[in-house]
Amino acid sequence: MFIPSATIPERGMNANADLAQSHRALIGRIAEHRDKDAFAELFDWYAPRVKAMLVKQCGSSEMAEDIMQDVFLTVWLKAGQFASSKGAVSTWIFTIARNRRIDVFRKQSSWHYVGIGEMEFPDEAPESADVLLSGEQDSLVAQAAATLPEEMREVIHLAFVEEKSQSQIAGELGIPLGTVKSRTRRAFEKIKQQLEGVL
Amino acid sequence: MKIAHHPDTATLMAYAAGTLDEAFAVAVSCHLEVCDECRNSVRWAAALGGGFLCEETGTTPLSEGAFGRLLERISATSETPHTAPDRVSLAGDGVTRGTPRALSGYLDTDLELIRWKRIGPGVWQKPISLSPGASSSLRLLRIAPGRGVPEHGHGGQEITLILSGAYRDEIGYFGPGDVADLDEHVEHKPQVVSDEDCICLAATEKPTRFKGIAGRLLQPFVGI
Numbered sequence: 248m249f250i251p252s253a254t255i256p257e258r259g260m261n262a263n264a265d266l267a268q269s270h271r272a273l274i275g276r277i278a279e280h281r282d283k284d285a286f287a288e289l290f291d292w293y294a295p296r297v298k299a300m301l302v303k304q305c306g307s308s309e310m311a312e313d314i315m316q317d318v319f320l321t322v323w324l325k326a327g328q329f330a331s332s333k334g335a336v337s338t339w340i341f342t343i344a345r346n347r348r349i350d351v352f353r354k355q356s357s358w359h360y361v362g363i364g365e366m367e368f369p370d371e372a373p374e375s376a377d378v379l380l381s382g383e384q385d386s387l388v389a390q391a392a393a394t395l396p397e398e399m400r401e402v403i404h405l406a407f408v409e410e411k412s413q414s415q416i417a418g419e420l421g422i423p424l425g426t427v428k429s430r431t432r433r434a435f436e437k438i439k440q441q442l443e444g445v446l
Numbered sequence: 447m448k449i450a451h452h453p454d455t456a457t458l459m460a461y462a463a464g465t466l467d468e469a470f471a472v473a474v475s476c477h478l479e480v481c482d483e484c485r486n487s488v489r490w491a492a493a494l495g496g497g498f499l500c501e502e503t504g505t506t507p508l509s510e511g512a513f514g515r516l517l518e519r520i521s522a523t524s525e526t527p528h529t530a531p532d533r534v535s536l537a538g539d540g541v542t543r544g545t546p547r548a549l550s551g552y553l554d555t556d557l558e559l560i561r562w563k564r565i566g567p568g569v570w571q572k573p574i575s576l577s578p579g580a581s582s583s584l585r586l587l588r589i590a591p592g593r594g595v596p597e598h599g600h601g602g603q604e605i606t607l608i609l610s611g612a613y614r615d616e617i618g619y620f621g622p623g624d625v626a627d628l629d630e631h632v633e634h635k636p637q638v639v640s641d642e643d644c645i646c647l648a649a650t651e652k653p654t655r656f657k658g659i660a661g662r663l664l665q666p667f668v669g670i
């Protein structure tokens with residue numbers, strides 16, 4: 248099949264950005280046509296990753312699988328909502344999994360549960376002058392993270408992937424809490440600096 | 447009104463990762479409702495989470511028939527797909543309008559109708575119950591003009607969000623929307639400088655050690 252070269256985007260030639268765009272396209276199909284094939288494709292890519300993250304965080308494969316199922320039910324139900332925003336699919340799914348995990352743990356602890364997990368902020372209107380991350384820009388964030396010095400990467404990896412609190416990270420690495428915080432801060436600043444050149 | 451004091455970047459990162467304990471998460475959420483800048487920071491931080499999810503988490507095989515079960519749940523659910531965004535009206539100017547959304551679920555009444563408990567001259571509080579598993583505590587404080595909270599060192603992290611009124615301490619002036627995000631090494635002595643009472647939301651980790659005789663007397667009542 249002949250593909251005119253003009254259809255290949257100038258920017259976003261890297262694999263991450265292409266992946267981010269294809270995931271957004273799947274969300275678009277789910278949102279507009281309730282397309283189950285698109286949903287299956289998105290599920291096949293993300294579900295084993297979401298489960299892997301949840302297994303690390305919950306310690307139980309069964310619970311991880313249950314939460315993962317809830318996450319994708321939400322993805323199905325809210326795809327239409329998300330489609331109108333500018334964010335990356337990966338960020339969105341990460342956020343749903345995080346909120347669901349927090350909800351489940353609070354619910355387990357008691358009936359007196361109030362859904363802080365519902366504190367999901369809608370995207371600001373595009374006309375706002377603030378930095379808005381498109382799917383492509385989010386993948387740049389991940390790339391920037393990959394270039395961080397190991398000691399900074401380590402603390403944010405433990406926080407985001409293993410869901411460790413800053414005091415737990417301090418205990419695990421045998422460093423003061425203040426050091427965990429300053430590494431976290433510097434990691435954030437470095438990523439922001441790198442992206443300011445690009446965005 | 448411009449917000450001058452924000453949560454520590456490390457706190458925002460922990461919020462995005464979902465690792466803040468409940469009281470802190472609520473206080474940060476309330477600040478995010480009125481602060482564009484921190485909302486952006488949290489979005490950037492969540493993008494890191496998304497990046498890790500894609501590239502570093504690895505994969506764990508799903509149980510047999512996982513997708514089929516998901517489709518069954520979808521056809522069984524009575525919930526219909528959401529199309530319009532659940533718009534929450536968020537301010538970017540630091541002005542809290544009514545009870546912050548993140549807090550309202552924890553209160554049985556509006557902020558203006560709270561039944562305060564007097565805990566000292568010109569100081570009232572309203573403890574807020576969290577999930578029993580929480581290792582932090584949350585309370586609303588109401589302090590009269592000219593009054594201060596006794597000088598105290600912190601027994602851990604403490605986040606205070608000003609909802610109305612204002613106070614001043616060694617760090618500066620704190621008005622509505624401002625957050626004091628202090629670790630255990632900071633000692634401060636806030637004094638209410640507004641004409642109205644200062645109402646703030648305080649998240650703490652451990653009981654605070656009050657200093658001085660007055661402080662020692664007050665501590666059992668204040669419990670912060």
Ligand SMILES: [Zn+2]
Pocket residue numbers: 449451452453477481482483484485
């Ligand atoms: Zn802020």
